[in-house]
Amino acid sequence: MKxxxxxxGAGFQxxxxxxxxxxxRRGELDFLVFExxxxxxxxxxxxAKLANPTAGFDPLLERRMRAVLSDCIANGTRIITNAGxxxxxxxxxxxxxxARELGLSVKVAAVTGDxxxxxxxxxxxxxxxxxxxxLGRNLVSANAYIGCDGIVEAxxxxxxxxxxxxxxxxxxxxxxxxxxxxxxxxxxxxxxxGTLIGHMLECAAQVTGGYFADPGxxxxxxxxxxxxxxxxxxxxxxxxxxxxxxxxxxxxxxxxTEQLLxxxxxxxxxxxxxxxxxxxxxxxxxxGPDRVQVKGASGTPPTGKLKVSVGYRDGWxxxxxxxxxxxxxxxxxxxxxxxxxxxxxxxxPAIRESRGDLIGLDSIAPTVPGTRQRPxxxxxxxxxxxxxxxxxxxxxxxxxxxxxxxxxxxxxATKSVREIIGIASTLVPRDLVRLDCALLEERDEVA
Amino acid sequence: MKLHDLAHARxxxxxDTSNISVIAYRADDWPVIEREITAAxxxxxxxxxxxxxxxxxxxxxLHALNFVIRGALxxxxxxxxxxxxxxxxxxxxxxxxxxxxxxx
Numbered sequence: 001m002k003x004x005x006x007x008x009g010a011g012f013q014x015x016x017x018x019x020x021x022x023x024x025r026r027g028e029l030d031f032l033v034f035e036x037x038x039x040x041x042x043x044x045x046x047x048a049k050l051a052n053p054t055a056g057f058d059p060l061l062e063r064r065m066r067a068v069l070s071d072c073i074a075n076g077t078r079i080i081t082n083a084g085x086x087x088x089x090x091x092x093x094x095x096x097x098x099a100r101e102l103g104l105s106v107k108v109a110a111v112t113g114d115x116x117x118x119x120x121x122x123x124x125x126x127x128x129x130x131x132x133x134x135l136g137r138n139l140v141s142a143n144a145y146i147g148c149d150g151i152v153e154a155x156x157x158x159x160x161x162x163x164x165x166x167x168x169x170x171x172x173x174x175x176x177x178x179x180x181x182x183x184x185x186x187x188x189x190x191x192x193x194g195t196l197i198g199h200m201l202e203c204a205a206q207v208t209g210g211y212f213a214d215p216g217x218x219x220x221x222x223x224x225x226x227x228x229x230x231x232x233x234x235x236x237x238x239x240x241x242x243x244x245x246x247x248x249x250x251x252x253x254x255x256x257t258e259q260l261l262x263x264x265x266x267x268x269x270x271x272x273x274x275x276x277x278x279x280x281x282x283x284x285x286x287x288g289p290d291r292v293q294v295k296g297a298s299g300t301p302p303t304g305k306l307k308v309s310v311g312y313r314d315g316w317x318x319x320x321x322x323x324x325x326x327x328x329x330x331x332x333x334x335x336x337x338x339x340x341x342x343x344x345x346x347x348x349p350a351i352r353e354s355r356g357d358l359i360g361l362d363s364i365a366p367t368v369p370g371t372r373q374r375p376x377x378x379x380x381x382x383x384x385x386x387x388x389x390x391x392x393x394x395x396x397x398x399x400x401x402x403x404x405x406x407x408x409x410x411x412x413a414t415k416s417v418r419e420i421i422g423i424a425s426t427l428v429p430r431d432l433v434r435l436d437c438a439l440l441e442e443r444d445e446v447a
Numbered sequence: 448m449k450l451h452d453l454a455h456a457r458x459x460x461x462x463d464t465s466n467i468s469v470i471a472y473r474a475d476d477w478p479v480i481e482r483e484i485t486a487a488x489x490x491x492x493x494x495x496x497x498x499x500x501x502x503x504x505x506x507x508x509l510h511a512l513n514f515v516i517r518g519a520l521x522x523x524x525x526x527x528x529x530x531x532x533x534x535x536x537x538x539x540x541x542x543x544x545x546x547x548x549x550x551x
Contacts, residue, residue: 219466230504261513265515280506282509355529364537384528421525422525
């Protein structure tokens with residue numbers, strides 16, 4: 001019985017590279033998938049591309065490819081990634097240049113069409129109730145979450161490396177399964193199961209014991225050398241989730257259950273471009289050390305609409321922090337917050353929203369009076385969304401000046417300013433997207 | 448006894464909505480968790496006056512609950528001024544919940 005081996009080489013843009021290199025070397029994989037795009041990444045990439053037309057893709061792509069490309073080509077492992085961000089063609093050129101340096105013969109495909117910025121104007125944004133066009137010059141990017149069609153087409157054209165921009169994360173994994181098994185695009189059960197595999201793998205180490213350890217309650221062996229996951233997928237779409245022998249971490253019913261429900265709302269209706277996946281009756285069974293059998297997903301037809309993420313400039317975030325310790329530290333921290341708030345009154349409406357926290361007391365969740373021990377140190381943090389950069393800078397300056405003009409005993413001031421890129425979303429008809437799959441080069445002859 | 452003694456949890460985020468899974472370590476504890484950890488208690492624990500903002504989904508075969516909390520992230524990851532804009536820490540905060548049951 002045919003089994004497809006598919007591994008995860010990254011679960012976010014800044015993910016570790018060594019575990020991916022290990023999978024490329026020893027994984028005997030058919031496919032290695034790098035998921036590198038968070039909600040906001042593509043808007044930031046679009047801004048980078050405006051400043052430099054050859055940029056706009058994952059800055060770590062070159063390093064990742066240097067770490068895995070030789071082994072992947074030698075082992076017949078094909079690479080799929082959304083690291084193209086706002087510039088899949090640029091990313092493909094980058095992969096090509098790494099391949100040339102390494103003396104490899106590599107066919108690279110760039111899948112485009114997710115960028116719908118020139119067509120999004122009249123669509124109403126869920127968050128604002130206004131059209132995208134009403135954002136005016138602040139509108140930065142609009143990218144549809146595409147499904148697996150373009151990637152499947154690239155694989156059918158024998159690409160060794162497939163690079164796309166915004167695709168739904170599970171589609172990066174579903175596409176190679178559709179390609180390998182020849183699943184029909186209306187086989188909702190198999191598409192639902194393939195989506196589940198994608199969902200289990202898309203955050204890489206989050207299913208192999210990463211983001212899991214809680215010493216004493218949930219212990220994870222050798223987190224230091226945590227391995228990234230791979231799935232052994234059968235033709236019926238059921239699979240075993242595992243990791244390489246000799247790597248650290250843990251694949252268990254518990255790690256798999258946490259990942260199964262990660263970022264899921266109704267488990268029976270996980271909306272995807274190609275299918276509405278149903279995870280509500282999934283079963284997980286430990287069938288060996290670090291081996292979990294995943295069964296029982298299904299699916300129903302998709303809604304016909306695609307989600308589009310719209311990025312827009314949303315002012316500037318100014319922030320400052322200062323620590324207070326010892327007796328009465330909470331009261332001194334509160335006085336500091338009050339002072340900064342009052343001193344910033346003079347800038348008026350240039351501050352649109354602000355927030356004061358005492359880190360160690362109430363920055364994550366509200367403190368219920370009397371239920372917690374009083375901390376022996378706290379850190380005040382004041383943050384504000386401002387209309388302009390100069391005002392945002394002033395926020396940190398008012399915190400820093402607490403040194404001489406604030407309560408006793410403040411230390412360790414920090415301040416920061418960054419532009420806020422907001423993300424809004426809308427649903428568009430599927431035909432708004434015009435997919436293209438370009439094989440940017442033919443196979444180079446190895447000298 | 449704290450929920451942390453019986454269950455583990457993970458937070459996810461999408462826009463301004465947070466979801467928190469609550470998963471029993473042992474099958475024996477599932478009935479207690481299913482009975483005690485209601486949507487209303489979760490809403491109250493996070494200081495939401497309106498219990499309607501929390502929806503609970505049950506996955507009995509996995510001894511797991513999934514709570515979906517709308518409006519939990521101060522406008523969403525990209526706009527929120529919160530330090531933990533994703534609400535990643537909220538699952539651990541939920542495990543602080545006191546529950547009635549046998550000590551494990």
